Amino acid sequence: MKRIDQISIKLYGYDEIWWRFCTLLNTGGAHYVFNALMLLSFNGKLILVKEETNILHATDTVVPCVAFTIHAEFRIMTDLSIFNPNAPGNPNNNIFGLPFTEEDARLVILPVPWEVTVTCSAGTARAADHIFKASMHIDLFDQDVKDGWREGFFMRSADKKILMKSDYLRKEAELYIDYISKGEKIEKNLFMCKSLKEINAGSNFLNNWVYEQTKELLNRGKLVALLGGDHSTSLGYLKALAERYGEFGILQFDAHCDLRKKYEEFSYSHASIMYNALTEIPAIQKLVQIGIRDISEEEWAYINNSNNRVITYFDKDIKERQYEGETWKKIADEMVDQLPHNVYLSFDIDGLDPKSSPNTGTPVPGGLETEQVFYLLKKIIKSGRKLVGFDLTEVGTGENVWDANVGARVLWRLCNIFIMSSHSN
Numbered sequence: 188m189k190r191i192d193q194i195s196i197k198l199y200g201y202d203e204i205w206w207r208f209c210t211l212l213n214t215g216g217a218h219y220v221f222n223a224l225m226l227l228s229f230n231g232k233l234i235l236v237k238e239e240t241n242i243l244h245a246t247d248t249v250v251p252c253v254a255f256t257i258h259a260e261f262r263i264m265t266d267l268s269i270f271n272p273n274a275p276g277n278p279n280n281n282i283f284g285l286p287f288t289e290e291d292a293r294l295v296i297l298p299v300p301w302e303v304t305v306t307c308s309a310g311t312a313r314a315a316d317h318i319f320k321a322s323m324h325i326d327l328f329d330q331d332v333k334d335g336w337r338e339g340f341f342m343r344s345a346d347k348k349i350l351m352k353s354d355y356l357r358k359e360a361e362l363y364i365d366y367i368s369k370g371e372k373i374e375k376n377l378f379m380c381k382s383l384k385e386i387n388a389g390s391n392f393l394n395n396w397v398y399e400q401t402k403e404l405l406n407r408g409k410l411v412a413l414l415g416g417d418h419s420t421s422l423g424y425l426k427a428l429a430e431r432y433g434e435f436g437i438l439q440f441d442a443h444c445d446l447r448k449k450y451e452e453f454s455y456s457h458a459s460i461m462y463n464a465l466t467e468i469p470a471i472q473k474l475v476q477i478g479i480r481d482i483s484e485e486e487w488a489y490i491n492n493s494n495n496r497v498i499t500y501f502d503k504d505i506k507e508r509q510y511e512g513e514t515w516k517k518i519a520d521e522m523v524d525q526l527p528h529n530v531y532l533s534f535d536i537d538g539l540d541p542k543s544s545p546n547t548g549t550p551v552p553g554g555l556e557t558e559q560v561f562y563l564l565k566k567i568i569k570s571g572r573k574l575v576g577f578d579l580t581e582v583g584t585g586e587n588v589w590d591a592n593v594g595a596r597v598l599w600r601l602c603n604i605f606i607m608s609s610h611s612n
């Protein structure tokens with residue numbers, strides 16, 4: 188621990204460097220102080236501050252600064268020299284048993300405990316807690332990204348108020364879905380009208396909440412992963428990303444198109460996430476869907492009228508091409524070519540074969556294998572494209588730990604791939 192009396196600093200430009208410096212002020216990392224020269228290390232990079240030249244130098248980026256004086260106490264950053272990555276996961280640490288704080292972590296996972304509009308079986312609102320427990324059993328060695336975790340992964344705890352709101356509205360939604368599924372008219376029943384209004388207002392609230400949370404994390408320079416909850420939860424994050432990056436494309440692994448306009452009269456149903464994203468966010472240039480095996484007539488028409496904004500690789504077509512001798516490499520290369528430079532990954536776990544997620548909300552036979560998916564993601568990064576964010580949604584919570592185990596392992600690989608992408612672009 189080193190004590191420094193005072194710090195204040197003003198900088199021009201380079202938000203990320205500025206944020207990193209603020210993080211250092213808040214959480215630590217000052218290593219040497221000699222008069223007006225300060226050496227800081229952060230994420231393995233050296234930041235050098237010199238008063239006399241008013242220059243902040245971080246690796247190869249030079250940022251002009253107007254002035255600074257020093258006045259603060261620094262804590263030492265997460266010290267990995269005392270952390271044994273080969274030991275069993277410590278549940279007193281954070282996700283994957285890692286010892287990082289949010290401030291120190293490069294990648295922050297935001298759980299969104301929400302499942303108001305799920306169709307068949309509920310449970311995914313509690314997936315993050317189950318995944319957290321299952322994540323303790325993961326070995327911290329990734330063959331593709333060996334030291335990715337050293338940059339810090341951190342998961343926030345699930346917001347209890349959001350979960351309570353989801354539970355309450357879910358009960359209303361169950362009654363409502365039961366009512367309309369029998370062909371009853373909503374207008375005839377005042378209670379159902381009121382329920383529908385409340386659910387749609389709740390979804391609006393949730394979308395704004397996710398937007399605010401993710402925007403704040405992005406502004407602090409974090410890599411952000413969203414962990415559902417049902418698939419509707421990512422809309423606010425997509426809006427925050429559009430503001431930050433401008434144009435981007437979505438790569439969606441899913442059994443369903445999620446292109447329904449107002450499914451069951453819910454404005455923000457899990458079955459409408461991609462329809463809503465494409466409608467409300469013009470910055471989304473392209474949607475590439477993979478593994479789809481459940482589609483309505485309305486969605487089929489939407490895709491065909493989308494002017495190639497939506498490209499859908501149906502599970503049936505992928506498999507038939509493979510049965511005819513085409514390789515996954517060839518098909519994956521073609522998928523990569525469809526994507527623009529910035530890519531957001533929306534990973535609905537039901538895109539995988541249901542053996543991987545038997546308790547997901549709306550399981551459908553068929554689907555993708557985990558390694559098939561990771562192979563494609565690595566190809567996207569090798570192509571020079573940039574992963575700007577991802578969500579993992581619809582992970583079920585059954586009586587055994589299988590769904591959470593798969594969810595944790597998929598999340599681990601995705602976090603590492605996200606780090607890999609952040610280095611290569």
Ligand SMILES: [Mn+2]
Binds near residue numbers: 535
């Ligand atoms: Mn979905």
